[in-house]
Amino acid sequence: MTKPIELKRRDFIGALACASAGPLALPADAATALPSALDGAGQLRALRMGPTPGGFAWRRVAEGVQFRSGDLTKSVLFYGAGLVRVAAHLGEAHTTQPSLVVVVRPKAVACEVSDSADTLTIAGPAVRVTVDKRSGALAFFGADGRLLTRERGQAPTELQRVEIAGSLSYALTQTFTLTPDESLYGLGQYDQPYMDYRGRDVLLVQTNIGIVVPFMVSTRRWGLLWDVYSKMSFSDRPDGATFRAESAPAGADYYLVAGADMDAVIRGYRQLTGAAPMFPKAAFGLFMSKERYQTQQQLLEVVRRFRAERFPLDYIVQDWQYWGGEQDGPNGREWDGKWSGMVWDAERFPDPAAMTRELHDKLKVKLMASIWPGVGNDTALARELDAKGLRFEPLHWISKRARIYDAFSAEGRRIYFKHVKQGLLDVGVDALWMDGTEVEVGGAAWDPREVEADIKALGVTAMGDTTRYLNVYSLVTTRGVYEGQRAAGPGGKRALTLTRSAWAGQQRYAALPWSGDTTASWATLRAQIAGGLNVSMAGLPYWTQDTGGFFVNFPDGQRNPAYRELYARWNQFGIFNPVYRIHGTSIDREPYLFKTLDPAMYGSLLRAAHLRMQLLPYLYGLAWRCTHEGYTMMRGLAMDFPDQAALRKVDDTYMFGPAFLVQPITRPMFHPVLPPPATVPATQLRTPDGQRGLVLEYFEGIDFDKPASRTIDTVVDHHWPDPPLGSLPPGLSGLNRFSARWTGEITASEGGEHEIGVEGDDGFRLWLDDKLVVDDWAIGGARFTSHRLTLREGQTLKLRIDFYQAGGNRVLRLAWRTPSQQRDLARTQRQLDKRQATLLPAGHDWFDFWTGERHAGGRSTERDYALDEFPLFVRAGAIVPLGPVVEHTGQSPEAPWEIRVYPGADGGFTLYEDDGETYAYERGERATTALRWDDARRTLHIGPRHGRYPGMVTRRELRVRLMAPPGRSEQTHTVNYQGRATTLRFDPSDPTR
CATH class of the missing domain: 2.60.40.1180 (Golgi alpha-mannosidase II)
Structure with a gap:
């Protein structure tokens, strides 16, 4: 070992020569005399150094080491014990934007640098990093010398210069070599029933039911945080685990977090991105919500009924349309330009301040209200935003007179919060629900490709092009409302924001994501468990979901015993979420409604809610740990038992704090669920002139306003995606606000009782032999509505379907259950098992x-x-x-x-x-x-x-x-x-x- 050398800036280049003879050790105070690797915005500086043999050169910087390998400039910088930032570009960063995610600066550190013929070794606080001089590949070792992870040995970082919307950027591919025995978790929620990402592909694009958080943890006690905001993907293959990003203007930019256990790794993530503040204590009770309470009187009556029944309740939630602006249209109520204007409709909510006073003072309940990034034209908020050019041009799907505000602008956030405060907080609203924050534009899309196209169509934000900022709208919009509320000072009320999307660092803004507009099924419940755990293991301590499922497509809704069983089991999962919340559409689901309808089911709901309230001292203690220690409340088994390989792919069981092992029941034990009805095959359909199939007519407008085209549809089973994912039907200018009609005949394939119906999103009607048998003419999510009748084998009926699409999903299917299919269902009933292992x-x-x-x-x-x-x-x-x-x-x-x-x-x-x-x-x-x-x-x-x-x-x-x-x-x-x-x-x- 050479003796420690105190370096001055003017001595720096000379020190490189010393380093070639052996390791370079620096005393603690030497780091302060070294240059910084970063500019004022925190971006990696270019490395200016003369050519060296083998194309590898390096220098010591205050925060670590910077080196050049071939065309690549790369830095290894220390942000604290176990926190290493790796940044790389091709000579320059194409951005001056400080990080939106990381809130700390790197530290001037005393680290030991050893230089050998093939390897450069940097021993920093709790992490040792080696650099392969031939490829620039990094390997990371823990404080105990154990390998954590390593970049791929050849071409680990691939950068390609690209130009997007007139700005230079990089397309990025970064590959790591994993060990065979490790498992990976985190990254958010993707509506899948698995947690471990080994061997999986993940597209990291926000959706209605997808939450993207670019932080991953390993059972080998390391984590990886990507500070890139564009569309990304992750794939794990035998040749390596690869992250790809469409637009990374700074180049590769990730943080390796090491710790003694997964809690320490997640604590390191919070150290980088910010602590989660305490929620109000009431946030650990029950949130009751629905789409939606129509009037002030209805909302108050619901809360009064909760109190009369002595069913626990802490928050009542007012969903959309309390601002008014509805008008009668050809297909029911439509909306004009008052969308999310932060005001109350004077007819339906005549005195919101009096309403909140009764909620607070008499009923002891808090109020949460829904707000949206889309703002209607006929509002003071829109006019103030437009005066500064702070709304995007594309129209919001829900209204031809609403547009998204630019939350990337500090001024836009200030104006938006000003109206939130005046219209909501100042009249007593206690918490905010920021819906559609992925951000939803053209529709409540479940397909990430549709969301991607919608967001990119917004154009350029106040920070730059939307390709770069595709995934982070939720982060910046929740920042605005949090900072606005915190301006009241330390004596102010605690902020609490529910949001349909998330990003790394969002926990510091008191924002918790929920899993979006799910559809009620046992499979969905099963996927919610894995998804919620992966959000938590991506570093966000709070998460919730729509207990009971948002859309309920069960025949007869809450009167269906199979659904009631599902709801009861889902509620048991809900009480072991960090935040316990009931919400949805399609049916009424306030728990007291089941008291006489199904006493056993009501008893289950009540017992679970009582247990939740008894657990308040436990929950509040865990909440403090989340804030104070960076703890995680909802824990995949790998967090507490990382070395028990048999538990790594257990996706339906988890720890809730240090005490409870929770396994929600995710299958029916008492009432079978009918499988989806089969699509009516083409062999059983005939057009009026005898061809196979039905005549299909498209119309512009939702009331058959303008004929667009006519064709033959052999099978009525449609999901119409937006171009470029799918083609437009002939004659239509777009896939929002159209209508369609099918006509022809249907023939029974066997004798007996049939169930014939339509599965559709938005409005549909079905006629059989000129009799209207299904009339579900309302805007809503996909559901199956049917009619039962007895037919002879070969019997033919005239058939007509009318359908309109207003927004969101686009689904229409003609389906049935034949007598033989219904006999199969009866056999399913006899196979139910009440035992659970x-x-x-x-x-x-x-x-x-x-x-x-x-x-x-x-x-x-x-x-x-x-x-x-x-x-x-x-x-x-x-x-x-x-x-x-x-x-x-x-x-x-x-x-x-x-x-x-x-x-x-x-x-x-x-x-x-x-x-x-x-x-x-x-x-x-x-x-x-x-x-x-x-x-x-x-x-x-x-x-x-x-x-x-x-x-x-x-x-x-x-x-x-x-x-x-x-x-x-x-x-x-x-x-x-x-x-x-x-x-x-x-x-x-x-x-x-």
């Missing part, structure tokens, strides 16, 4: 939460589950604080708490309390109490209370239960806790050991 992680014992039975880990257990129970286990060593059953989070703050101790291992939990409403906790107005269980000594240590805040409960009764299996006596202690430390001792000879 659960694989318990090894290394711990587990207690069945409902029965108390104790099970050894490392094997599977199974039993029958009634509708009000599901697989829920508590890890041995867990401490679970429970509060009373309350109707809202602010009720009975001084009530006793039950502290459950599950023996079998040491454990701990920290109780957390604050005022639940303001940011005073940030200046120390909060209180914590540490609980620690010593299993060998059978003692519970209750630590002293640290901190205080105005209104704090200073005296609380704690009822401590040492949990025991069935048939064995529990030990209990009661403590009148006043903030002083105490130790509780339990009988060491008790049979629970």
